Amino acid sequence: MLVVEDLHAGYPNVPVVAGANLSVGAGEIVALFGHNGAGKSTLMKGLFGVLGRCPGRVTFDERPVAGFSTRAMTRLGMTLVPQERGVFPSLTVKENLQMGFWSSGVGRATAKAEYDKRLARALGYLPLLEQRWNDKVGNLSGGQQQMVSIGRALLAGPSLLLLDEPSTGLAPNLVDDIMALIGQLREEEGMSVLLVEQNVGQALAVSDRVYLMKGGQIIHEATPAELAESQNLWALF
Structure with a gap:
């Protein structure tokens, strides 16, 4: 690999x-x-x-x-989750995850279906993110921000x-x-x-x-x- x-x-x-x-x-x-x-x-x-x-x-x-x-x-x-977490604090959990998805360059024709599939999979691993869906990431704890960072990486489909x-x-x-x-x-x-x-x-x-x-x-x-x-x-x- x-x-x-x-x-x-x-x-x-x-x-x-x-x-x-x-x-x-x-x-x-x-x-x-x-x-x-x-x-x-x-x-x-x-x-x-x-x-x-x-x-x-x-x-x-x-x-x-x-x-x-x-x-x-x-x-x-290939996707990197940096030590500093690298989240966008002024954006919501939802918006941070969307940034991960769009970074992967999925074509428009399949974007909606692929996004739904990746999102469901990521939230299955990280259910806390759904609970904080519309919260600004800068307001989350360090552990929650780490979950956002990992979730965003998973939305990129690595x-x-x-x-x-x-x-x-x-x-x-x-x-x-x-x-x-x-x-x-x-x-x-x-x-x-x-x-x-x-x-x-x-x-x-x-x-x-x-x-x-x-x-x-x-x-x-x-x-x-x-x-x-x-x-x-x-x-x-």
Whole structure:
């Protein structure tokens, strides 16, 4: 589904990611761990096109996409839920979700039917959104805004979902809900997920594979079982 090779990413005069390599298979949940400043968020932004063209190779669904815009990535089926949530606070829940749908570039002829189908599916996973349908998102709690951000991503119809620390600032029960949702999306939708998460225990429970990142580089790949059993690797990390 996704192959990233020798990716370099950063900001003007500030290199952050130095030759990262990773992959995500179809229907696979892959976690990316690292301390603050390791380059995880920059890596996600770099491969999704937020930072413009970054040196390296990115292949999505067997298509070279390095340098593609975020709009093009979204229309191909890749969607990013950023760490900052990225909601539109002055718009309602309904309007935020509509923005996600229209970003996917569905043609006018099929737009109504496709919107209804995606909306019903998203609200099935996130029923709270229907309860707050006409509320301004800026008036919602942090956890509710995170649900809006995920719901908006689902309205874009992704086959690969990039989640950048979705549990940040959330109560433990909401973290449980989000991790359960990630598992549901894989099991029921066949969705692939690349997950950056500081809550290591929760992420290990839903992931198929794990990458460790340090100093802008991927330093190790393992299964959750291998990582949990290896004290030496945890010390390196």
